[in-house]
Amino acid sequence: MDATSGDLEALGLLSEPQRARLYEFLAANGPCTRQEVCEALGMGRTLVAFHLLKLEQARLVTTVDEPAGTGRRGRPAQRYRAARRELNASVPPRRYELLAEILLRAAREHLPSESFTEAAVRAAVRLGRGLAAEQAASGAPDALWDLLGRLGYEPAADGGSVLLTNCPFQRMRAVDTELVCSVNAALARGCLDGLNASERFTARLRPCPDNCCVLLEPAA
Structure with missing residues (x-):
């Protein structure tokens, strides 16, 4: 679940x-x-x-x-x-608090020599690796699929590729498409790295007006 x-x-x-x-x-x-x-x-x-x-x-x-x-x-x-449990539910899934965490980390760690998008990409990769490590520790049989689902991407098999059919940051994509799509791709790369799945898949951006812009393709 x-x-x-x-x-x-x-x-x-x-x-x-x-x-x-x-x-x-x-x-x-x-x-x-x-x-x-x-x-x-x-x-x-x-x-x-x-x-x-x-x-x-x-x-x-x-x-x-x-x-x-x-x-x-x-x-x-x-x-x-x-209990002080926070409940956040939306259909389709949205994870704006995750994007906020990435952007706050980027603002704190932004180097003078890089753009803010580059700093956000670094922060997203690192966060993805951390989330993947937690997922791997759970011992789930299909950790990558489960993690992508938890993050709100609604993964779907497409031949040998994995389509991420939902953008968890959808509303913010209209504000800054390049930044949000870059963060999505970087978060996916971090998840792949953290689960040692980079040899199986590579994350790339694709045109997508109505869902997530990231596609996980079989690694060459």
Whole structure:
């Protein structure tokens, strides 16, 4: 499952009104016991337990143990709090925060002897390598395909090549096409390098008015 799919699933859980009320209550009131939630929201224990389980599985709620020294006997009551998980979901996938990170790195590391686009390309390659290293550590059987999906590129096989059918920075491409397309290609190259896939594929730019400009072709 890519990041967008996971966020969409989590947001879907909050479309249930009572579950959303419970989540908002925890976000506003901090760690609470199940009984405190029941009393505050007027919901039964079984229903509260069900919603808490769903939210915990989606990493929207976490549990904490009641601090020692409360004066209560027996096993400490488990408390629940809203997690600080950020949810970003769009269809098709967009990753503007990734582009912002690349451009901030480029601004910080920009050399006087190079253009800003060159600095952004260096930053994108380095970030791609780092993301690829994390993906490789996961042990996924098709790490390159999974990583491209996580980044929002929606890869599709085209003979021996890989088409990146979605641009995760689509709106920004209209602002500076050369910069954004160069960053896309550099990010893909970094992913290939980090996964030792540069011997299998090479990333190149291609004309593309409506999707990503990067094509991964079999290496010569």
